[in-house]
Structures are given as structure tokens and as C-alpha cells.
Amino acid sequence: MIIAVPKEVMQGENRVALTPDTASKLIKKGFEVNVEKGAGMNAGFTDDQYSGAGAKLFDNVEELYQSAEIVLKVQRPIEHPGLGKNEADMIKEGTLLICFTYSLHYPEAAKQAADKGINMIGMEAIPRTTLAQKMDALSSQANIAGYKSVILAANYLGKIFPLMMTAAGTIQPARVVIMGAGVAGLQALGTARRLGAIVEVSDIRPTVKEEVQSLGGRFIEVPTEENMQDEGGYAKEASEEFLQKQKQLIFKHVSEADIVITTALVPGRKAPILVTEEMVKKMRPGSVVLDMAVEFGGNCEISEKGETVVKHGVTIIGEPNLPSLVATNSSDVYSKNLMSLLDHISKEGKIELNLEDEIVKGSLICYNKEVVNERTKALLS
Numbered sequence: 456m457i458i459a460v461p462k463e464v465m466q467g468e469n470r471v472a473l474t475p476d477t478a479s480k481l482i483k484k485g486f487e488v489n490v491e492k493g494a495g496m497n498a499g500f501t502d503d504q505y506s507g508a509g510a511k512l513f514d515n516v517e518e519l520y521q522s523a524e525i526v527l528k529v530q531r532p533i534e535h536p537g538l539g540k541n542e543a544d545m546i547k548e549g550t551l552l553i554c555f556t557y558s559l560h561y562p563e564a565a566k567q568a569a570d571k572g573i574n575m576i577g578m579e580a581i582p583r584t585t586l587a588q589k590m591d592a593l594s595s596q597a598n599i600a601g602y603k604s605v606i607l608a609a610n611y612l613g614k615i616f617p618l619m620m621t622a623a624g625t626i627q628p629a630r631v632v633i634m635g636a637g638v639a640g641l642q643a644l645g646t647a648r649r650l651g652a653i654v655e656v657s658d659i660r661p662t663v664k665e666e667v668q669s670l671g672g673r674f675i676e677v678p679t680e681e682n683m684q685d686e687g688g689y690a691k692e693a694s695e696e697f698l699q700k701q702k703q704l705i706f707k708h709v710s711e712a713d714i715v716i717t718t719a720l721v722p723g724r725k726a727p728i729l730v731t732e733e734m735v736k737k738m739r740p741g742s743v744v745l746d747m748a749v750e751f752g753g754n755c756e757i758s759e760k761g762e763t764v765v766k767h768g769v770t771i772i773g774e775p776n777l778p779s780l781v782a783t784n785s786s787d788v789y790s791k792n793l794m795s796l797l798d799h800i801s802k803e804g805k806i807e808l809n810l811e812d813e814i815v816k817g818s819l820i821c822y823n824k825e826v827v828n829e830r831t832k833a834l835l836s
Contacts, residue, residue: 456804457487459523461516462494464542465530467761467775469497469782470789472527472554477790479508481797485804487511491519498782520545525806527793528554529786531564541567548572551806553793555579555592558820558831559723560751565831569821574808578792579722580828582817589795590814594638595788600747600777601642601718605631607780608714608745609650611763611770617651628653632708633672634729634754635718636663639747643716644672655708657729659693659701659719675708677701698727705729710737717754718747723830725752732756732767740768750775 458481460473471494473481478488488510492502502512513519516535520526520542531554532542543564546552549572556577558565568575578592609616612629619626629652633640636658647654648671656667657675664674677700693701709715709730715738717729726748735744735757746758757766758773765771778785799814800806808815808822820828826835 456525456801456806457489457523458525458527459519460488460490460494460510460527461519461542462491463529464535464537465533467779468530469779470529470786471495471498471500471782472529472786472790472793474498474787474790475500475504475508475510476787477794478505478510481794482509484798484801486525486797489513489519489522491516495786498786500786517545521547524550525797526550526552526554528552529789530554531556531561532568543567543571543573546571546573550574551576551808553578553796556820558826558828559834562826562831562834565820565826565828566835569824569826572824573821574819574823575821576796576815576818577820577828578789578796578818580818580820581796582814584813587814590792590799592789592792595792596778596785597637597639597718598642599781599785599788601639602646603777603781604639604716604718604745604747605643605646605650605714607772607774607777608716608743611743611772612713613741614713615651616647629713630711631655631714631716632657632675632705632712633716633718634658634705635720636660636667637718639718640716641666641670643718644670647714648672652714655712657701657705657708659697675704677704693727701729702731706734706737709734712738713742715742715744716747717745719754720748720751723834726754728754728756730755735769735771736767738767738769741770742768743770743772745772745774747777749773
């Protein structure tokens, strides 16, 4: 079967779905790989590396799409800026498209794919099970985003992170508050601690307290009787009463912080507001807030998607695509996630979608001209 890898056209997206190394491994497994010229350039992979790995290069993206039975992308299909038509319109019927669909936020893209007869797997919908760990692209990208969030915030802070004893006196360590102890939050905690900061972490799930402490963080605990996580291990949407309690407790910690990093997302919902404008006003001038949830509404009341702004003396970073800023590593791990998924759903280079398989069932968004993901279907009805 032939795999097509186009250049990503979404603004600010530097990643590529397949690296030359993974392309070479897939070719050995019996697939053919076609790549659009320049697809990997922004991630540090050259056309020569792809052709050296055995991939065929294409100048014309429409021909590329027409050549393949499987399309691997990072982002969902959107309007192609150079051609004035949607990428989905160039993909032929019956093709399997694998990418981040975020169909609970963009259900219309799922409907469009179904109408075109494109079978679509959403990488964000891969179940969080032991068997699916190698395919868990949400985690692999969040891991890198967590690291980059600290580096980016540190860049805007006019202070250093570690405690430093100098002849001119002692420099106190920076204080970092992280909201959300998922994959991104824990990586941010580890990175900030390695740089020498004092780190406090808040999360609605009391079960993550030990993980936070094992990485050297202090856990900000909100007492609650509510069960705060769903069956998949993701944070659930919290009640108003809980969020109110959390805000009151967080207020003091945020006002004393040099950096606040927010990572809280609820699949399919607008991100909860955790840092209010009132909290930002109480922060010290020169402090930094980095809102990792800005693409889906934002955890900070006054963050702006795609912008870094200064409000009330505080720098607020609204970078919607942190993994894209570390495109080489992000592409590498995403590419391996895709290869593990292809290994799972294929035999000797041929795709076999078993609809009873837990991973296929959980991640399949469109199949046979229908939107089959129940939650996406409910949003469209």
C-alpha cells in the first residue's frame, strides 16, 4: 500500500508526519512512501534524506494525494493556501487518513471527511491503555510541549531559576506554579526543577500528588469528595463549587509566583478558566503566564491565541502549538507513534481495520462515509 506524506499547511506548523528514518522502516515492512518535496524542511529533514530512505518525492501535492491509499498528517485537513481548495477535496475516496483531528472541537471537519468517503483515524482519540502506549501521540507531543513551556517562559522572565550565592549577595530561586499534572505538567515540573526553581503544582485529581512529590514538586491540594477523573484517566470537567474552591486556594500561590504555566484541558470542552484577570493584577510586575490551553479557549482569562502580550505588567504567552517549536523531536516521536499504529492495523504492508479492536474502535472517527465516533456524531446531530 502507498503512504502519502504532504507538507503541513496550517500556519505555524513546522512538524512533519513521517521522518526519513521511519519512512525507511515502513518501506522495509512492505509499504511504499511518497513525500511532498520540502515536507520535512521545517523540522530539519531534507528531501535527499527522504529519497535516500527509499521514498519517492512529489512536486505536485494533488498528484501525491491521488497516488496513495494512506495519508499521514499532523493536522486535520484545511483549506490549502496555495491551491484555494480544502486538502480533503484532494484525497480520493476510500483513503485512510491518520492525523490529529480534534473532532470534538472541529466536528465539521469529520463530517467533511465522511462525506468525501475518507476513513479517518484521530491520533488524539487513541485510548490510554497499556497496549496503545506506543501510539499515544497526545502524550508524546505533550511531553515535549511541557519541556518547551518552561524554556519559553524562562526566556521572558527577567530572573534566573536557581538559588545562587555570589559575592554580591544571594539570588533567591524563581517560583513556578504549574496548573495540571498531566504529561505536559509533569514534564514542565521536571524541567523547572532541573533548572533550579521552586515548583508548586495544582491538579483537580488528588491521585497525582505522589507523582508530583516524587519529581520534587509541592502539591497544592484542594480538598474534595468528587471523583475528578474519567475512565480514560483524563481530568473530568469540575463542578462550579470545586472550581471556586480551587481559585480561592490558587490565588495566593499565583500572586507569589514568578512563572505560572497552565495545562488544563477537558477533551471536547472549552478549557476551564484557572487564572483570572484579578489574579494577574496581583502578580509581581515582570512575572510570566504561559497558557498551554490557549488553542481551546485558554486557562488564563486574558491570554490571546498566537500572541505574547503584556497586561498589568505581566507577560502572557499564548503560543498555541508548542510542539511545533521543537519540530525535529516532535516529528520524530509522532512518526514513531504512527508507525506503531500502522504495525497494529496492518499485515505485510496491507491495512486491515478490525472494528472490534479496542484501539481501532476508540480512534476511528469516520468509516464508510459515516462519522462513527459517538461523541463527534452527537455534536453533529
